[in-house]
Amino acid sequence: MxxxxxxxxxxxxxxxxxxxxxxxxxxxxxxxxxxSNLTVHFLDIGQADSVLIQTPDGQTALIDSGNESDSMYIQGYLLNLGIKKIDVLIQTHPHEDHIGSMDDIVYSFEIGTVYALDTDYDNRANTNFKEAIERKGYTISHPKVGDSFKLGDACFQFISPKKSKYKKLNHCSLVTKMKYSKTSFLFMGDAEEIAVDEMIDSDDDLQANVIKIGHHGSSGSTPVGLIKKVQPEYAVITTRKNSKIFPHIRTNFNLKVYGVKPLLTAGNGTIVATSDGEKIHMTRSPYKNTDRESLIK
Missing domain, CATH: 1.20.5 (Single alpha-helices involved in coiled-coils or other helix-helix interfaces)
Structure with a gap:
C-alpha cells in the first residue's frame, strides 16, 4: 500500500x-x-494637441503641450506615470493650443533635447516658452526635413515643413514620423493643404499604422492622396465635444471610404496606442497606464 x-x-x-x-x-x-511595448498617449485636452511617447526602456518624448489651461492635466498625467524627465520635447508650431503649457513643462520637468520650429512668430505662449528655455539653460534645435533622432529603439524623422516660410503658420508644422520595429506613427501637427500636398508629392515614405490627423481634422488636413500614401489603420483626431467645425465632413468621408478607423479624443478621452513592434492595440485611458478599455474589438 x-x-x-x-x-x-x-x-x-x-x-x-x-x-x-x-x-x-x-x-x-x-x-x-x-x-517591450511602446506606448503613445494622445491626451484628451479638447481642441488642442499633446502627445506623450514612452519607449520600453523608459525614455519619453512629448510633442506639444496644449493650451495654458491644460497645464495641470498634462503635468498630472505625466507625474501619474512616474515621469520626471522628458528626453525629447517637440514644439510643432507656436500656436497657443500646441504650446500654451510648454513653459510650465520646461520648468517642472528635466528636459533633454528640445526641437522647435524656427520662427519669429510672436505670441505670449511662444515668448514664455523661449524665456523658460533660457532660464533653465537649455538650447533649442531647429530641425530640417530629413533630420532624425533615436529614442531607445524608436526612430524619428522630420518630414515637413519643406519650405522655410508659408503664409499660414499651420503649414510650417513640424511633422514627425516614428518607426518602432514593424510599426509606425505619423504626427501631423496642424499641417494641412499646401504642406500636405508637398508631402504627398515627395518621395518620403509616409506609410504609418497610426496617423495623428493634422489641424483637428480640418477640411484640408486629410485629402485622399494622403490617405493613399499613408495607408493608416487608425486616425486619431484631437477635438472637443460638440464641435461644429472639427473634424470636417470631408475628412470623415475620406477616412470612411478608405476604411480607416477614426478615433476622436472627444468622447473617447485620452487614447493610448500600444505597440509590441508587430501590432498596435488602441485603448482609452483616463489616467493610468493600466486597466485600459479597448477601443478596437
Whole structure:
C-alpha cells in the first residue's frame, strides 16, 4: 500500500513543481513582453494637441503641450506615470493650443533635447516658452526635413515643413514620423493643404499604422492622396465635444471610404496606442497606464 501512495505523492509533487515553473515562466514572458511595448498617449485636452511617447526602456518624448489651461492635466498625467524627465520635447508650431503649457513643462520637468520650429512668430505662449528655455539653460534645435533622432529603439524623422516660410503658420508644422520595429506613427501637427500636398508629392515614405490627423481634422488636413500614401489603420483626431467645425465632413468621408478607423479624443478621452513592434492595440485611458478599455474589438 505504501509504494503506490509514495509514487502518487511524488507524481503530485512533480506536477505542482511543473505548474509553479509554468506560472513563473509565463509571468516572466508577460513581463518581458510588457517591457517591450511602446506606448503613445494622445491626451484628451479638447481642441488642442499633446502627445506623450514612452519607449520600453523608459525614455519619453512629448510633442506639444496644449493650451495654458491644460497645464495641470498634462503635468498630472505625466507625474501619474512616474515621469520626471522628458528626453525629447517637440514644439510643432507656436500656436497657443500646441504650446500654451510648454513653459510650465520646461520648468517642472528635466528636459533633454528640445526641437522647435524656427520662427519669429510672436505670441505670449511662444515668448514664455523661449524665456523658460533660457532660464533653465537649455538650447533649442531647429530641425530640417530629413533630420532624425533615436529614442531607445524608436526612430524619428522630420518630414515637413519643406519650405522655410508659408503664409499660414499651420503649414510650417513640424511633422514627425516614428518607426518602432514593424510599426509606425505619423504626427501631423496642424499641417494641412499646401504642406500636405508637398508631402504627398515627395518621395518620403509616409506609410504609418497610426496617423495623428493634422489641424483637428480640418477640411484640408486629410485629402485622399494622403490617405493613399499613408495607408493608416487608425486616425486619431484631437477635438472637443460638440464641435461644429472639427473634424470636417470631408475628412470623415475620406477616412470612411478608405476604411480607416477614426478615433476622436472627444468622447473617447485620452487614447493610448500600444505597440509590441508587430501590432498596435488602441485603448482609452483616463489616467493610468493600466486597466485600459479597448477601443478596437
Amino acid at each position: 505504501t509504494k503506490p501512495f509514495h509514487k502518487k505523492y511524488i507524481t503530485m509533487c512533480l506536477l505542482l513543481l511543473f505548474i509553479a515553473f509554468a506560472n513563473y515562466y509565463g509571468h516572466r514572458v508577460l513581463a518581458e513582453n510588457k517591457k
